Amino acid sequence: MSINNKERRNEKDIILKIRGLTIEFRVTRGILRAVDNVDLDVYKGEILGLAGESGCGKSVLAHAILNLVDPNGYIKSGQILFKQNDEYIDILSLSNEELRKFRWDKISIVFQGAMSSFNPVIKIKDHFIDTVKDHESNKNEEEIVKIAKKLLKDFRLDEQVINLYPHEMSGGMRQRALASLSFILNPEFIILDEPTTALDVLTQKFIIKLLREIHEKTGLTMLFITHDLATLAEITDRMAIMYLGNIVEIGTVRQIFYDPKHPYTKALLQAIPSITKPLEDLNPLPGPVPDPLNPPSGCKFHPRCPLRFKACSESRPKLIDLGDGHLVACHLYKRN
Amino acid sequence: MRWIIKRLIIAIFTIYIVITITFFLIRLMPGNFIDMMVYYYMTTYGMSEIEARNTVYALYNVVPNEPIFLQYIKYLFGLINGNWGKSYISNKSVLEILLYGLPWTAFLLSVSLTISFAIGILLGIFMAYRRGTFLDSLLSTLSSISRATPNFILGLLLLYFLAIYYPIFPARDSYDITIEPGLSIQFISSVLYHSFLPMLAYILTSFGGWALAMRSSAIRVLGEDYVMAAEARGLKPGRIARTYVGRNAVLPLFTSFAISLGYMFGGSVFIETYFAYQGIGQIIGLAMSWRDYPLIQGGFLLITITVVLSNLLADMLYGLLDPRIKRGGTYGG
Structure with missing residues (x-):
């Protein structure tokens, strides 16, 4: 496995560039900034992990890549640039019809709630047929069903699953069916939004293994979102850590796990329970998560940070490169 | 199949209940057809009340002072035999x-x-x-x-x-x-x-x-x-x-x-x-x-x-x- 020590990355290999992305939600108490001025690069052919506590904005960020925002939210500013034929197109400035055609064809997404991601009144088959027909009108149903059956088989599902209604399948089957649906148009990029969270551990392992196999076979670019760091360590090349709408650290799995720089990353890693260590060694983060409607000034982590100093409450740290592609947003570090 | 039979039995029972309630309820309404007809015969033909009443009873085939429960049983048997009764006003079925x-x-x-x-x-x-x-x-x-x-x-x-x-x-x-x-x-x-x-x-x-x-x-x-x-x-x-x-x-x-x-x-x-x-x-x-x-x-x-x-x-x-x-x-x- 080629997870660690990947060959040095080249600017040319960036398939997705997120620049200055800010997403806000109108809620009863005011305006909630779920994603705050985020920059993120995804390299072609890698699996990038995006981790953070629940509610840190990682799903909102991921959905925004397809310009999907809940009705009470909006993208305030920023660009999402996707490389197509050596040129970058801004997904956020596509027209409705261009965006519709772009979705699923170039980038597809596996939602976390496989339970509710299928239309309950139509068969699994119809989800595949609807999707292909609205993108490639020249394919007939027989061809589509044939491809769909092959994909389902790749995910170790029986071909006959295609004739079932969503409610007739178990959670694990549904999640695998949803994953196969994301491959139907041969996308270049797949977003996996907590695809294993609702599943039991065995099914989780099984799906992770399948995804890794598929990645090795096809070299597809994947963005894997989860709050489970152990899962990320198994499958990703690089990972980004998010806290209250900001990305605080990006690095390879080795850099993040063995040489974490940001105090929040360190705290997260210390909060992973281990069977070889006594429970008392577990170090949960002190203090409550700040009110997202009213985030702390400066570095949003400073009220909970054991290493805070004066500058932390005054200005927000920018992501700086510490070398070897290890980026951190913390006043403790100076640009390399 | 069993579901349909179950539903049919419930349906028939519902219909029976409604028939019973309707039967007794409409008889609680003030006034009735016979009294209206008796009044009509009295005013139109100058009959005495007894005369008019007997005429109406004979005309509409009514048994006077028949207990209401007996009427009810008769009505139910009629329905089972497909007989919904005869209308008073038009004398048609x-x-x-x-x-x-x-x-x-x-x-x-x-x-x-x-x-x-x-x-x-x-x-x-x-x-x-x-x-x-x-x-x-x-x-x-x-x-x-x-x-x-x-x-x-x-x-x-x-x-x-x-x-x-x-x-x-x-x-x-x-x-x-x-x-x-x-x-x-x-x-x-x-x-x-x-x-x-x-x-x-x-x-x-x-x-x-x-x-x-x-x-x-x-x-x-x-x-x-x-x-x-x-x-x-x-x-x-x-x-x-x-x-x-x-x-x-x-x-x-x-x-x-x-x-x-x-x-x-x-x-x-x-x-x-x-x-x-x-x-x-x-x-x-x-x-x-x-x-x-x-x-x-x-x-x-x-x-x-x-x-x-x-x-x-x-x-x-x-x-x-x-x-x-x-x-x-x-x-x-």
């Missing part, structure tokens, strides 16, 4: 009178109901997509007005303005009686022409209820994950509106649609009376004012049967529309 009115009411109301349902569904989904806009508020207000207006009030207004003040449409009857009924274009167009105003009154006062119900149902569905998932898959907006939003949003309305289909016979009394339209509603209205017990009982029995049957039908069709509802209750999903 109740079944014959009702079967004459049935097709007219069925035509008038099933067409109106279908049209108002279709308008309501389309309007509701349109409002749901444009929720919060000025157009949505405007259409919601119109729908509320439509829903709140009683159909007989609007019927009277339409009758006054479009049939009497400006006599564009006929004010009475279900077809032009000078035309021979049959499958001729003349007859059919006359039927449509005569049914226009009553249908309009019904549609204009019922589409709003459907629209509001559909609006809230569709707004709920629009928030479902599978709609966002469908958008993420780049499906065409029309397909999402039809297969993903529409189909799921219309499911809860479908039951009320089927129930309305059953109630339409009972709900047409005013409209049919005002437009002198020869349907079940007019017959029941007439029977009520004359205290024609056999005919009232027959009318209510017919309404009960249609409501029960359409509920049964709704349940069965619902299983087809929503695959999650499996018959028999053995399938866990």
Whole structure:
């Protein structure tokens, strides 16, 4: 496995560039900034992990890549640039019809709630047929069903699953069916939004293994979102850590796990329970998560940070490169 | 199969209960047909009360002072043998009178109901997509007005303005009686022409209820994950509106649609009376004012049967529309 020590990355290999992305939600108490001025690069052919506590904005960020925002939210500013034929197109400035055609064809997404991601009144088959027909009108149903059956088989599902209604399948089957649906148009990029969270551990392992196999076979670019760091360590090349709408650290799995720089990353890693260590060694983060409607000034982590100093409450740290592609947003570090 | 038998037994039991309640309830209404006829004979022919009473008893085949429970048993046995009794006012068999009115009411109301349902569904989904806009508020207000207006009030207004003040449409009857009924274009167009105003009154006062119900149902569905998932898959907006939003949003309305289909016979009394339209509603209205017990009982029995049957039908069709509802209750999903 080629997870660690990947060959040095080249600017040319960036398939997705997120620049200055800010997403806000109108809620009863005011305006909630779920994603705050985020920059993120995804390299072609890698699996990038995006981790953070629940509610840190990682799903909102991921959905925004397809310009999907809940009705009470909006993208305030920023660009999402996707490389197509050596040129970058801004997904956020596509027209409705261009965006519709772009979705699923170039980038597809596996939602976390496989339970509710299928239309309950139509068969699994119809989800595949609807999707292909609205993108490639020249394919007939027989061809589509044939491809769909092959994909389902790749995910170790029986071909006959295609004739079932969503409610007739178990959670694990549904999640695998949803994953196969994301491959139907041969996308270049797949977003996996907590695809294993609702599943039991065995099914989780099984799906992770399948995804890794598929990645090795096809070299597809994947963005894997989860709050489970152990899962990320198994499958990703690089990972980004998010806290209250900001990305605080990006690095390879080795850099993040063995040489974490940001105090929040360190705290997260210390909060992973281990069977070889006594429970008392577990170090949960002190203090409550700040009110997202009213985030702390400066570095949003400073009220909970054991290493805070004066500058932390005054200005927000920018992501700086510490070398070897290890980026951190913390006043403790100076640009390399 | 077992499910259907179970449902049929429940249906028959329901019908029996309603027959019993109707039987005793209408006899609690003040006044009765016999007294009205006795008074009529006394004033018209100058008979004494006893004379008149005996004449009426003989004419209408009434056993005086027969215990009400015995009457009830007799009525039930009659029903089992397919005998719905004889109407007092016309001396014809109740079944014959009702079967004459049935097709007219069925035509008038099933067409109106279908049209108002279709308008309501389309309007509701349109409002749901444009929720919060000025157009949505405007259409919601119109729908509320439509829903709140009683159909007989609007019927009277339409009758006054479009049939009497400006006599564009006929004010009475279900077809032009000078035309021979049959499958001729003349007859059919006359039927449509005569049914226009009553249908309009019904549609204009019922589409709003459907629209509001559909609006809230569709707004709920629009928030479902599978709609966002469908958008993420780049499906065409029309397909999402039809297969993903529409189909799921219309499911809860479908039951009320089927129930309305059953109630339409009972709900047409005013409209049919005002437009002198020869349907079940007019017959029941007439029977009520004359205290024609056999005919009232027959009318209510017919309404009960249609409501029960359409509920049964709704349940069965619902299983087809929503695959999650499996018959028999053995399938866990």
